[in-house]
Amino acid sequence: MASTPTGKTDIWSADAYGTKVAPFVATLTNKIVQWLDPQPQDEILDVGCGEGVLTARIASHVKRMVAVDASANMIDSFHQTYPTLDARVVDCQYLDKDTSLCTGTFDKVFSNAALHWILRDENTRANTIKGCFDALKPGGLLVSESGALGNVAEVHAAIIGALVHQGIPVDVARNASPWWFPSLEAMKNLVEGQGFRWLRGEVELRQTELTKGDGGGIEGWVRLFGANFLEILATPEQRDEAVKEVVEVLEGVGRRQHDGAFTVNYIRLRFVAQKQLA
Ligand SMILES: C[S@@+](CC[C@H](N)C(=O)[O-])C[C@H]1O[C@@H](n2cnc3c(N)ncnc32)[C@H](O)[C@@H]1O
Structure with a gap:
């Protein structure tokens, strides 16, 4: 696998993400886009933009959009599909160091389904939020949706259990998690700690139907989004065994009785925070 600018494994593939596993991530976004409230004069920074489906939807309503993502795979796909939009490879764990973006000129910073990845490392969490703050004009808004506590x-839990059954110590399995799923209070504290004023926030359970085709479903989900967990196993056979166990365990949990569709309990955390006028 390729790596990101800061040397992490680039697990992302636009084809797996946007086509096979999770097209719903970019489309089940009406509420957060309403909260963003795009205006014709807006200049917006999209943090963790992925392959650009949602960015492009918003870009057609605003003056300027700059989209950033740590994955070269995602940004390559973005450039191919939307050659006229400005999309750049940036590891937002270090957003505060990016002088081309921390210009105090954006009206809004937007992020969908990305902060739970970007904020995973507690040592760099403040960098990201400070970068958002520094990118914004006074009065500008940070508008985000990501995974909440329990997402x-x-x-x-099934992935951690499967790793343990493959001989991985439970603390090592837990630490391999690529996600930070905070409570609303924890997110509020983080954001306020970098100078933002919290305007609104909410947590919502969204039981989400997975895709059905080849490469998708719960197996595709675990292989793509759980890649950082799986890579701590030594062999492809062990990874296949772990994935098989996860799928079998979840089979008894996620099937809807009335139509047999497979769902996962997504819990979303949305918020809007403001960089106060000086
Ligand atoms: C689930 S996708 C969401 C993509 C897009 N916002 C959407 O709504 O479809 C999460 C994205 O976060 C990006 N990401 C993860 N860690 C990142 C980091 N440290 N800096 C920038 N982007 C990151 C991934 O590369 C991926 O494209």
Whole structure:
């Protein structure tokens, strides 16, 4: 696998993400886009933009959009699909160091389904939020939706269990998690700690139907989003065994009785915070 600018494994593939596993991530976004309230004069920074489906939807309503993501795979796909939009490879764990973005000129910073990845490392969490702050004009807004405490908890727990059954110590399995799923209070504290004023926030359970085709479903989900967990296993056979166990365990948990569709309990955390006028 390729790596990100800061040397982490680039687990992302636009084809797996946007086509096979999770097209719903970019489309089940009406509420957060309403909260963003795009205006014709807005200049917006999209943090963790992925392959650009949602960015492009918003870009057609605003003056300027700059989209950033740590994955070269995602940004390559973004450039191919939307060659006229400005998309850049940036590891937002160090957003505060990016002088081309921390210009105090953006009206809004937007992020969908990305902060729970970007904020995973507690040592760099403040950098990201400070970077958002420094990118904004005074009065500008940070508008985000990401995973909340308990997000996809059944999958998260099943993956850790499967790793333990493959001989991985439980603390090592837990630490391999690529996600930070905070409570609303923890997110509020983080954001306020970097100078923002918290305007609104909410947590919502969204039982989400997974895709059905080849490469998708719960197996595709675990292989793509759980890649950082799986890579601590030594062999492809062990990874296949772990994935098989996760799928079998979840089979008894996620099937809807009335139509047999497979769902995962997503819990979303949305908020809007403001960089106060000087
Ligand atoms: C689930 S996707 C969401 C993509 C897009 N916002 C959407 O709504 O479809 C999460 C994205 O976060 C990006 N990401 C993860 N860690 C990152 C980091 N440290 N800096 C920037 N982007 C990151 C991934 O590369 C991936 O494209």
